[in-house]
Amino acid sequence: MTQRKNLIDQKFGLLTVLEKKSEKKAGSNRIYYLCQCECGNKKWIRSDALKSGNAKSCGCRGDRDLIGKKFGKLTVINKIEGKSKRRKKEYLCKCECGNEKIVCRDDLISSHTKSCGCLHKEKCAINSKKAFNFLKENDWIEGTSITQLQREKPIRTNTSGVTGVTFESRKGKWRAYLEFKGKRYNLGSFEDKNEAINARKEAEEKIIKPFLERLKEK
Structure with missing residues (x-):
């Protein structure tokens, strides 16, 4: 043996x-x-x-090996003493934007966390800009969104159930308006809701309908 x-x-x-x-x-x-x-x-x-x-x-060697290293936009500054509620090792990191953030070791190594949160905001801003540019190129004609013009249902915050008609609580009246080619047309304030709706419908017939018919002819 x-x-x-x-x-x-x-x-x-x-x-x-x-x-x-x-x-x-x-x-x-x-x-x-x-x-x-x-x-x-x-x-x-x-x-x-x-x-x-x-x-x-x-185990301290692994901790020292992380200090000074960069993960995405985060640079590891120091190890946080003790463990998190998830019983994970945590590190204090500094982001390129200047903010500091405490991150678990596993999240750093796996690239699950790459910034203090600013990277997500940047991506959202970029995606919003791309979406805006796409709509501008494919949906906007003469400064007007065709999709919005043809939309049948009003937005969620609408109080009347009809696009371009809203209740003014301060005045106690219904106001009608229309937005077209970057310009807002104030169509008046009315005691009766139906009068405001009719004013909006008349403006659509005079302003929007001819524009849409002209587009169909192209």
């Missing part, structure tokens, strides 16, 4: 072996060593992890 080599007093990376113990698991004896790390921490480590080189510190 081969005699196992005693590793006490040997050094593996930042670890110095202090003590040895044997534990029986899954029907076999496993050897563990109590190691003193250069950072001051002590930790029990399996002998095979020491011999293979997989264990070179108590």
